[in-house]
Amino acid sequence: MTGPALEVAGLRKTYTRDRRTLAVLDLERLSVADGEFMTIVGPSGCGKSTLLHILGGFVGADAGTIRVHGRDVVAPGPDRGMVFQEFALFPWRTVAGNVGWGLEVQGVPAAERAAIVDRHLELTGLVEFRNHLPGELSGGMKQRVALARVLAFDPEVLLMDEPFGALDAQTREAMQEELLRLWERTGKTIVFVTHDIEEAVYLGARVVVLTARPARIREEIAVDLPRPRDLGVRKSIALLDYRNRVGDLIRSEVMT
Template identity: 60%
Template sequence: MNRLESAIKIDGLRKVFTRKGEEIVAIKGIDLDIKEGDFVSVVGPSGCGKSTFLHIVGGFIDKTSGKVLVKGNEVDKPAPDRGMMFQESTLFPWRKVFGNVAWGLEMQNLPKKEIHERVEHLLKLVGLWEFKDHLPSELSGGMKQRVSLAKVLAFNPEVLLMDEPFGALDSQTREIMQVELLRIWSEAKKSVLFVTHDIEEAVYLSDYVVVLTKRPSTVKEIIKVELPRPRDLSIRKSYEFIDYRNYIWDLLHGEENVKGFSRSVSNAN
């Protein structure tokens, strides 16, 4: 993996919706360069278009103008190079855990032995191999999301796009899933674009935090998070973590400058 290569490159992204003959500018202009292996979170005011932005990168929503490139290829529709994970698990309720993760591999008509080996590897990666014969209805919310992640990883995407994947979980389970995600990310070595409304989640997980303005959105600031890795939950108690959290909170609430704190970068390089 070449750390200097762009996993996702966005230039002049703009999105305009037309409703009842009226144009509504959702995204005014976003420029972003996410390098190979980076974990980048996007935060912004409610209704600023975070999810719209992510769905454009995923190819689920058409852009109005600008360029969105994944590994140098322009995005114009959903494709296996982008693995999308949503707030709600997208598991087939009639399929057991093994069958859910195997589904995408079966659609590719891979040999049964290869499917079994890959599914076993992924379920062990997310810590759920012993639950391979369970139905989704027999799993907790956090376990369902881990299976959903394994299902996405089965396609071996170039990048992971995650739209508030832990938003429906209780706070304790959410923290556990954040720790698990960092472990899986470090092993799977994927580039991640992660949308969240939770500032602490963004700081804890990320190499960079992208702060969007209110609608019509653009990039207000990109903060490089220089906390050491690997990270455990105790880092949330550190003064450095609290500084990051407070700085981003102030950005989101209209405070343009915070004295004595300068962590921002103009580009995610």
């Protein structure tokens, strides 16, 4: 496919509560290339989750347009898959049942569904756990199930809101590696929100730094670190430089 996978223009959002309005978003332009891994960081409460919810079609904007491969989007759709910090799995369904849920809803025939589920259990290393219930899994595994469930839809764009925020440091690193492998294998377009600056730099081809509320684009930083990203990259001075640059931008937003 040609052209950007995701294009946002003139996006504005305010929340009104008790007759007071809160301006949350004011994004002039944001464009994500097909197959790009874009990460978004910004001060706490600046509007990152609101942005992702709007991109997902779960929350309406006051103004602006969102296009996925040139098509206007206003409602949730299978072209965009969301992954949140909370795993939001169905506790009464097995791992395989969770991964196949969206396909069931879409009315995909059982045999085809089973094949897709198998492929995605394989892709996320969950084959042995296919009959486990979510309550029997670790946090990292639950997040893998959530990822497999979204990927099974075959969305064009993955929207991820602090997906590893609830995980301990080691599991988080392992999940970052897995996500990069998945991205390399599937070529998906990913928009990934995090408050972890190192994570944003390590994963992203481009880091978008937002301002304090209402969120505008403060700066877009192309991350020119080698791929595949590995432990050498993780520990490199070059990564530290990017991390400091992004950190300084966010600190300056918090202080103003």
